[in-house]
Amino acid sequence: MFSKILIANRGEIACRVIRTARRLGIRTVAVYSDADRDALHVALADEAVHIGPAAANESYLSKEKIIAAAQRTQAEAIHPGYGFLSENADFAEAVEAAGLVFIGPSPASIRAMGLKDAAKALMERACVPVVPGYHGDGQEAGFLADQTAAIGFPVLIKARAGGGGKGMRRVDRPEDFEASLEAAKREAKSAFGDDAVLIEKYLTKPRHIEIQVFGDSHGNAVHLFERDCSLQRRHQKVIEEAPAPGMTEEMRNAMGEAAVRAARAIDYRGAGTVEFIADVSDGLSPDRFFFMEMNTRLQVEHPVTEAIAGVDLVEWQLRVANGEPLPKTQDELTINGWAFEARIYAEDPSRGFLPATGTLSRLRFPESDVRIDAGVREGDTITPHYDPLIAKLTVHAPDRAAALAKLTRGLEKMQVAGTTANLDFLIRLSRQSDFAAGHPDTGLIDRDVEALTSARQPDDAALAIAAIVEAGGFAEAAGNDPWLSLGPWQLWGEASRPVTLHFAGGHQICRVAAKGRSLFSVAFDDRIILVRLLAGEGFARHVEIDGRQSQLDVFETSSGVTLFLDGQTHLFHRLDLLDGGEEEASGGDRVIAPMPGLVKIVRVREGDPVAKGQALIVMEAMKMELTLTAARDGIVESLHVGEGDQTSESAVLLSLRPEDAA
Template sequence: MFSKILIANRAEIACRIIRTARQMGIRTVAVYSDADIAAPHVGLADEAVHIGAAAASESYLSMERIIAAAQRSGSEAIHPGYGFLSENADFAEAVDAAGLVFIGPSPASIRAMGLKDAAKALMERAGVPVVPGYHGDKQDAAFLAERATEISYPVLIKARAGGGGKGMRRVDRPEDFTAALDAARREAKSAFGDDAVLIEKYLTQPRHIEIQVFGDGHGNVVHLFERDCSLQRRHQKVIEEAPAPGMTEGMRSAMGEAAVRAARAIDYRGAGTVEFIADVSDGMSPDRFFFMEMNTRLQVEHPVTEAIAGVDLVEWQLRIANGEPLPKSQADLAVDGWAFEARLYAEDPSRGFLPSTGTLSHLRFADGDARIDTGVRQGDCITPFYDPLIAKLIVHAATRQAALAKLTRALQHTQVAGTTSNLDFLIRLSEQPDFVAGHPDTGLIDREAKALTAGSPPDDIVLAIAALIEAGGMARSLGGDPWQALGAWQLWAEVSRPVALHHGGGHTNCRVIAKGQNHFSVHFGDRAVGIRIVGVGDGICHVEIDGRQLSADFFQMLHGLTLFLDGHTHHFHRTDPLDGAEEEAIGGDRLTAPMPGLIKIVRVQEGDMVAKGEALIIMEAMKMELTLTATRDGVVESLHVGEGDQTSESAVLLSLRPEDAK
C-alpha cells in the first residue's frame, strides 16, 4: 500500500479522503491556494504545499504545480477528488509520466467518457440505451436548430464536455433556441474550454437515477446499486437518496447490468458513476431508462452508497489503485436500509439559488443525528473563487420513512449565520408531500419553487423574542435588573424601548416594555405579546409566552441577529438610516452586481432605451452565468463596466433614468 499520497483538491472532499487515508496508515499531503491558507483540509493533512493564487486556474487547475508538489513531498500517488482535474485525461497521463500513480481510471477511459457525444455513440454500440437526440460533430447553429425541431420540443442543450449542469439549457419553443444555444456555448467554453454541444429530447416526467460502478483492472466489475438524484435545481443535485424509491428488482437488475456493460466497454478501473434518465410517466419500467453520461470519478453523493452497501469507497479506490482486486464480488453486495444526503450551500433560494459569500459567523450541526462531511468551520469565509458548499448531511436508517425523518431532524438542528444558506429550503423540501410519498422527479423543485423558496414572515412569537434580544432584555442572566438592561429610568412612565426589526424585504416596528423582573410586554400596534425570561446562557434563551415554554438559540453580529426557533432560521438585519434614505432616493435606477464576478457580455450602450426585464449584462460568478436584467423601463444614463472587467459585490454596473428625464 502507498505510504504517502497527495490530494489534488480542497475543502470537503479533501477532508473526506484524508480521514480514510489516516485510518489506513497512509500519510497525506494537502495542496492549497492563497484563499485556503487556513482551510481545514490544510491543517488536517500531515503536510501541506502552497500551489498558487486564489483563482482555480492558477492553483487547483495547474497540473504542473500539483505534480511538482507531489514530487517535492515524496508522494507516491495523487487522488484528484472530484471537480477540478478529476476527469482530465491529460492530467492522468501527466501523473503517470511523472512516475506517480493516478488514483482513478486510465486516461483512455476518461477520454472515452469525457465527450458526451462520443460516449453516447460508444454506449449504443455496447447495447446501452441512450436518450434520443443529436450527438454528432456538426455545430452550425441553424443545423442544430433543425435537429431540435426534428426531435420535437422541449429539448435539452448540453455541453458535450464536463458536467454539473454547466452549459445546459432547457428549450421549450423554437424561437428561444438561438439565445439558449449561445448561453450554453458561452458557459461551456468558460467551464470546460469546449463550446460544442449536443441536443437531446427533454423528458417531461423524468427521474435521475445513477449506478455506482467499480472496476479493478483484473477484469472484475461490480455495481453497488442505485442512487436517486432527481431533486435538482439548475441541473445540480440537492438531495440524493439510495436506494431509489419505487425501484423494482427487475429494473435494478437491468440498470445494474447496463452500467456494468458501460464500464466493461471502456475497460474501467476505479470508482465511476453511470447516470441514467428514467421515464416514469407510466411507472418504473426496465425498458424506459436511458444513458446520459458516465462520471469517471468519485461522486459528491457517494456517502449514501457507502451507507447502504456498508463499504468505504475511498478505501476501495486506494486499494484498486495499488493493484489489488475488488474487495467484494457482486454476490457479496446487498442493500441495507435507506440513506439520504442533503447539500447545504451558501446560496439564496429566493433569488434563483444565487451563490452567497460571507463569513460563517456561526455554524453548528446536530449531535449524532447525521454524518457531516464538511470542509469549513465556524469563522471561515465563503469566497467567490470556489463552489459554495458548506456541508453534506448524510443519514441512514432501516426504512425510507425513518431515514427521511432523521434527515429533517438533522436539518432542523443545523444552524448557519453570517451568510445566506439554503437550510430552510432543504427543510421544506424534506417535508414536501410528493417527495415524502416517494415520488421525486427532476421537475419537482421547479414546480414547487414558490412554496419551497418563499420567505416566511416571522410570527408574533418570533418577533417578540427578537425584539426583546435587540432591546437588551437578554443582556443579563436570570436575576438581572431588567430596568437597567432596558436603559435609563423614566419619571411617571413605564421603562420601554422602541425596536425596529428588519427581516427579508420588510420591517416591523414595536416597543418593548419592562413589567417587572424578567417580565416584559412587546407591543406591535394594537397587538401585544407577554414574555417572561426563564433563563439565558451560552446563546440560548428560555422564555415563557402564553403559558408555553420555548427555547431559542440566537447569535448576534455587528450587522444583525439570527434567531433559531422550532427548526427554522430567522435573520434580522440592522440598517443605517442614511443608507435607507439613499436607497429610497435612488429607487430602481441602479443595476448592481449581486456578487463578485467577471463581466462577460454588455448588451447595451449609454443612451439606449431598455424595457423592464430586458437582459443588460451577463456576468460569471462561482462557476455559473448570471443574466442581469432591467428593473424597469428607462434609458441607460451611464455605464460603469466593460466586458472582461472584474467587479465586486454590490458594485454599480450601470444607471438608468426615466425615458422622459433629461
C-alpha cells in the first residue's frame, strides 16, 4: 500500500479521503489556495502545500503546481477527488509521466468518456441504449436549430464536456432556442474551456438513476447497484437515495449489466458512475432507460452506496490504484437497507437557489445516528471562489420509510447561522408527498417549487420567543435581570416593554411583559402568547408556549437573532439606524449585484427603454450564470459596469429612471 498520497482537491472530499487514508495508515498531503489557508482539509492532513491564489485556475486547476507539490513532499500517488482536475485526462497523463500513480482510471478511459457526444457513439457500439438526439460535430446555430426541430420539443442542450449542470438548458419552444444555445455555450466555455454542445430529447417524466461501477487492472469489473438522483435543482442533485424506489430485480440486473458493459468497453479501472435517464411515464421498465454519460471519478453521492453495500469506496480506490484486485466479486455484493444523502448548501432557495456567502458563526450537526461529510467547521467562511457546499448528511435504516424519517430528523437537528442555507427547503422536500410515496422524478422540484422554496414567515411561537430575546428576557432568566434598569416608570404596572421584530418580508410590533422570573406574555394586535422558559443550558433550553413544550436554541449577534425552534430556523434582523438600507437585487431603481462575480454580458446601453422582466446584465458567480432583470419598466439612466468587470456584493450595476422622468 502507498505510504503517502497527495489529495488534489479541497473541502469535504479532501477531508473524506484523508479520513480513509488515516485509517489505512497512509500519510496525506493537502494543497491549498490563499482562500483555504485555514481550511479544515489543511488542518486534517499530515502535510500541506500552498499552491496559489484563490482563483481555481491559478491553484486547484494548475497541473504543474499540484504535481510539483507531490514531488516536493515525496508523495507516491495523487487522489483527484471530484471536480477540478478529477476527469482531466491530460492531468492523469502528466501525473503518470512524473512517475506518480493517478488514483483513478487511465487517461485513455477518461478521454473515451470525456466528451458526451463521442461517449454516446461508443456506448451505441457497446449495445448500451442512449437518449435520442443529435451528438455530432456540427455546431452552427442554424444547423443545431434544424436538428432540434427534427428531434421535437422539449429538448435539452448539454455541454459535451464536464457536468454538474453547467452548460445545460431545457428548451420548450423554438423561439427560445437561440438564446438558450448562446447561454449554454457561454457557460460551457467558461466552465470547461469547450463550448461544443449536443442536443437530447427531453423526457417529460424522467428519473435520473445511476449505477456505481468499479474495475481493476486484472480485468475485473462489478457494479455496486443503483442510486436514484432524480431530485435536482438547476440540473444539480439535492437528495439522493439507494436503492431506487420501485426498482425490480429485472431492471436492476439490466441496468447493472449495461453499466458493466460500458466500463468494460473502455477497460475501466477504479470508481466510476454510469448515469442513465429512465422514462417512467408508465413506471420503471427495463426497456426504457438510456445512457446519459459516465463520470470517470468518485461521485459526491457515493456515501449512499457505501451505506447499502457496506464498503468504503475510497479504500477500494486506493487498493485498485496500488495494483490489487477488487475486494469483492459481483456475487459477494448485496444490498442492505436503505440510505439517503442530502446536500446542505449555502444558498437561498426563495431566490432561485442563489448561492450565498458568509461566515458560519453557528454550525452544529446531529450528534448521532447520521453520517456527516463536511469540509467546513464553525467559524469558517463560505467564499465566492468555490462551490457553496456546507456538508452532506447521510442516513441508513432497514427500509425506506425509516431512512426517510431519519433524514428529516437529522436535517431538523442541524443548525446553520451566519449565511443563508437550504435546510428548510430540504426538510420540506423530504416531506413532499410524491417523494415520500417513492415517486421521485427530475421535474418534481420545479412542479412544486413555490411550496418548497417560498420564504417561510415566522409563526406565533417564533415571534414570541424572538420578542422575549429582544426584550432581554433570556438575560433576566440567566440572572442578569436587565429589567431592573427600566426605571421607576414600571412601579405602578407590570414590567413590560415594546419590541419591533424585523424579518424577511415584513415586521411585527408587540409588547413583552414579565410575569415572573421565567414567565412572559407577548401581546400582538389581536392575541397574547404566554411563554415560560424552562430548564436549559445557556441559550439551549425547553420552552412552554401556551401550554405546549418545544426545544429551543438561540444564537444572537449584533446584527440579529437566529432561533432554532422545533426543527425550524427563524432569522430576525436588527436594523442599523445609521444605514438607510439597500434595495434588493434587481429591485426598484437599481440593479444590485447579489454576490461578488464577473460581469459577462451587458445587454443594454444608457438611454435604452426596458420592460419589467427584461434581461439587463449576465453575471458569473460561484460556478453559475446569474441573469439580472428589470424590476419595472423604465429607462437605463446609467451603467456602472462593463463586460469583463469584477464586482463586489451589493454593488450598484445599473440605474433606472421612470419613462416619463425628465
